[in-house]
Amino acid sequence: MNTLLFHETKKLFSKKTLLFAVVFLLFVNAFNIYRSNDRFRDPYNRDTTEAEWQFYETLEGKITAEKLKKLTDYMIELNNAAESGDVLPSYYINAEGDRMMVSRQYDKIEKIYRYEEKIDELLKENERQTAIYRQKGNTYLVKTSELVADVYSERSIDSYYDVETYATYFNYDFSSFLLLMLIFLATSSLYAGESESGMLPLIRSTAGGRLRLAYAKLASAAVFIISVCLAFFLCDFLMFLWCARLRGITNPIYSIDAFAYSPLTVSVGAFVLLLAAVKLLGFLCFGLLACLFSSVFKKSYMAFTADFVMTVGLMTMSAYSGGFIEYVNLINPIRLLTGRSLYSSFAVTDIFGTPVFRSTVTLTVSAVFMTILVAFIGLINNPNNVRKSHNFDNSKISDNSDNSVNSDNSNHSDNLINSDNSYNSDITERITKSNRLTVGGTEANPI
Amino acid sequence: MNIEIRNVTKRYGKKTALDNVSLTLGNGIYGLLGANGAGKSTLLNIMVTSLAPTAGCVLYNGTDIRNKRSGYLDVLGYMPQSAKFYRNYTAEEFLKYCAALKGVKHGLAKKIDELLTFVNLNDSKKTKIGAFSGGMLQRIGIAQALINDPKILILDEPTAGLDPKERIRFRNLVSEISANRTVILATHIVQDIEYIANSVILLHEGKVCRNDTPDNLCREIDGFVWLLTANAESVEPLITKHRVSNVFRDEQTYYLRIVSDEKHHPEAKSVTPNLEDVFLYHAGEVTK
Numbered sequence: 001m002n003t004l005l006f007h008e009t010k011k012l013f014s015k016k017t018l019l020f021a022v023v024f025l026l027f028v029n030a031f032n033i034y035r036s037n038d039r040f041r042d043p044y045n046r047d048t049t050e051a052e053w054q055f056y057e058t059l060e061g062k063i064t065a066e067k068l069k070k071l072t073d074y075m076i077e078l079n080n081a082a083e084s085g086d087v088l089p090s091y092y093i094n095a096e097g098d099r100m101m102v103s104r105q106y107d108k109i110e111k112i113y114r115y116e117e118k119i120d121e122l123l124k125e126n127e128r129q130t131a132i133y134r135q136k137g138n139t140y141l142v143k144t145s146e147l148v149a150d151v152y153s154e155r156s157i158d159s160y161y162d163v164e165t166y167a168t169y170f171n172y173d174f175s176s177f178l179l180l181m182l183i184f185l186a187t188s189s190l191y192a193g194e195s196e197s198g199m200l201p202l203i204r205s206t207a208g209g210r211l212r213l214a215y216a217k218l219a220s221a222a223v224f225i226i227s228v229c230l231a232f233f234l235c236d237f238l239m240f241l242w243c244a245r246l247r248g249i250t251n252p253i254y255s256i257d258a259f260a261y262s263p264l265t266v267s268v269g270a271f272v273l274l275l276a277a278v279k280l281l282g283f284l285c286f287g288l289l290a291c292l293f294s295s296v297f298k299k300s301y302m303a304f305t306a307d308f309v310m311t312v313g314l315m316t317m318s319a320y321s322g323g324f325i326e327y328v329n330l331i332n333p334i335r336l337l338t339g340r341s342l343y344s345s346f347a348v349t350d351i352f353g354t355p356v357f358r359s360t361v362t363l364t365v366s367a368v369f370m371t372i373l374v375a376f377i378g379l380i381n382n383p384n385n386v387r388k389s390h391n392f393d394n395s396k397i398s399d400n401s402d403n404s405v406n407s408d409n410s411n412h413s414d415n416l417i418n419s420d421n422s423y424n425s426d427i428t429e430r431i432t433k434s435n436r437l438t439v440g441g442t443e444a445n446p447i
Numbered sequence: 448m449n450i451e452i453r454n455v456t457k458r459y460g461k462k463t464a465l466d467n468v469s470l471t472l473g474n475g476i477y478g479l480l481g482a483n484g485a486g487k488s489t490l491l492n493i494m495v496t497s498l499a500p501t502a503g504c505v506l507y508n509g510t511d512i513r514n515k516r517s518g519y520l521d522v523l524g525y526m527p528q529s530a531k532f533y534r535n536y537t538a539e540e541f542l543k544y545c546a547a548l549k550g551v552k553h554g555l556a557k558k559i560d561e562l563l564t565f566v567n568l569n570d571s572k573k574t575k576i577g578a579f580s581g582g583m584l585q586r587i588g589i590a591q592a593l594i595n596d597p598k599i600l601i602l603d604e605p606t607a608g609l610d611p612k613e614r615i616r617f618r619n620l621v622s623e624i625s626a627n628r629t630v631i632l633a634t635h636i637v638q639d640i641e642y643i644a645n646s647v648i649l650l651h652e653g654k655v656c657r658n659d660t661p662d663n664l665c666r667e668i669d670g671f672v673w674l675l676t677a678n679a680e681s682v683e684p685l686i687t688k689h690r691v692s693n694v695f696r697d698e699q700t701y702y703l704r705i706v707s708d709e710k711h712h713p714e715a716k717s718v719t720p721n722l723e724d725v726f727l728y729h730a731g732e733v734t735k
Contacts, residue, residue: 199530
């Protein structure tokens with residue numbers, strides 16, 4: 001298995017077009033992040049962003065009374081100057097710009113400062129509702145409320161970092177699109193390519209060319225997917241780190257506005273890793289689906305087209321929620337690629353009267369779905385399981401050796417055609433008949 | 448060692464590719480002869496377990512070949528029809544890959560060197576398969592089929608696309624490796640098997656219509672092959688009307704080799720049949 005895995009991985013990585021596509025798309029991805037960042041767009045944006053950044057750096061880190069006083073004082077000073085018409089030395093292009101900048105920073109810090117209060121209010125309200133549910137005997141909602149209390153209690157943010165840049169990073173999906181294209185490019189020919197090169201019959205004529213090879217190919221696809229995903233994830237992170245100046249990796253994930261009510265209490269850094277893992281699972285799931293199409297179709301381009309159509313279908317499906325489609329979406333790998341939405345809010349599913357986080361359910365169902373896919377791909381690629389003979393069972397084979405053509409070289413003298421084949425009897429008759437013919441003339445030189 | 452093809456039928460929808468084929472094969476070279484679409488590749492695909500029969504089975508030493516316990520795949524070597532193999536692989540890498548597929552581990556490097564020497568590809572050991580000529584591809588095909596030292600060797604149209612010199616070389620190779628082996632060589636080129644096959648199996652429209660030594664097959668149609676001289680004008684009508692196995696021109700005179708039960712022309716002379724005539728006699732159709 002290891003040798004086969006080595007060869008299959010080597011086959012994948014020795015495709016020059018594929019490697020070129022990986023490198024090219026990495027550059028496209030990096031350029032796209034660079035281009036879409038305000039900091040590099042035009043000189044005006046560059047100057048203003050730099051000014052705000054300088055001011056921000058004086059505030060970031062542990063929230064202290066001294067920092068808050070400094071911010072408040074400067075804000076008052078700017079407001080007074082605006083009223084009196086005085087000119088102040090500014091970080092920004094003008095005093096009005098400074099006033100807006102300080103106001104923005106003030107709002108952000110205030111939001112963090114008030115986060116604990118907001119959560120306290122939420123917990124109080126939750127406590128009140130729990131009492132009502134308990135009164136009404138709704139055990140599921142009681143359990144849900146208890147889970148809310150458990151998740152949101154003891155939350156606080158004591159440091160200020162401009163973590164909103166992480167929100168932009170988490171929402172960045174262009175690399176996912178490129179990765180899907182690469183995965184489809186690599187996997188569409190994984191099985192179909194053997195058929196195209198005429199190797200399939202040879203492979204199937206070997207003991208290792210069935211299940212073992214099918215799984216070695218899956219493993220090699222996984223190696224490829226993990227490798228390119230890591231390369232792209234690293235590219236995304238480093239580019240955002242440089243362009244958007246990601247800060248506050250140690251802050252809790254709920255310090256980001258979009259994740260304020262996230263059930264997770266991990267740090268932003270841990271969430272980066274978690275999100276990468278969830279996305280990777282999604283890409284592996286897509287890879288498995290693409291391998292399935294590659295097994296089914298005899299041509300790589302057909303498998304690639306099917307991959308593309310499937311992706312559009314899944315994207316459309318993921319846009320809908322509620323009802324039956326919500327259950328179908330549990331196995332929709334698009335949900336894993338946009339894993340941030342699994343953790344941005346408190347969402348639970350009723351599993352036999354117990355509230356289970358939607359993210360946990362999605363991940364579990366996806367893992368089960370992927371296991372089924374692996375088994376199914378093995379089934380398709382094992383010729384003993386497909387195209388099965390109708391009366392293949394040995395016990396059903398009648399012993400009609402009289403009907404057979406014995407061609408063992410040892411007894412050629414009496415080996416001929418005993419089958420009740422009308423063609424054969426016709427030939428015998430013709431031969432017998434012809435023996436009666438006497439064809440005169442000398443034999444000519446054969447041509 | 449014994450292979451028994453028992454009442455094998457293969458249908459694709461309404462089309463019957465193989466119709467109740469039964470054969471017993473021992474050691475030696477078997478030439479599987481038939482026109483395109485006669486069912487040769489279908490039979491071979493069933494024999495290499497790439498395809499399941501609609502009815503019937505193939506037994507190896509009494510056990511169904513699709514049963515893992517038969518150990519059939521461990522003793523099988525197969526060279527598929529016009530496989531391109533992997534362009535990015537060198538000859539050596541490709542043989543290593545095939546060895547991995549067949550579970551061959553011990554003494555692999557030595558075995559690969561021996562095989563490459565045997566098929567005269569030792570100088571191309573590190574050459575990528577994409578740069579191989581048709582003849583070299585066929586030879587690497589033979590080498591991969593032999594990597595597990597098989598007892599049963601199945602070659603599907605092995606000489607397709609080869610020049611005459613390569614074909615002779617290939618025939619010699621097959622002759623050399625046939626000792627203590629069952630070699631099944633499927634082809635529609637009669638010369639490929641005429642001199643090397645111990646037995647010829649003639650397939651026509653999915654049925655085995657003949658199975659015997661080349662000599663016996665030729666003897667069977669003794670008196671059915673005629674040589675007729677003709678002029679330029681009468682050649683075309685004769686070709687249309689009769690089964691002509693060969694036309695030879697000597698200045699203004701044409702010699703036609705006609706396969707027929709009857710002497711159609713008073714000037715026709717009976718000649719000794721060859722395997723090509725046998726093939727045409729059983730599988731050939733007159734283009735009326």
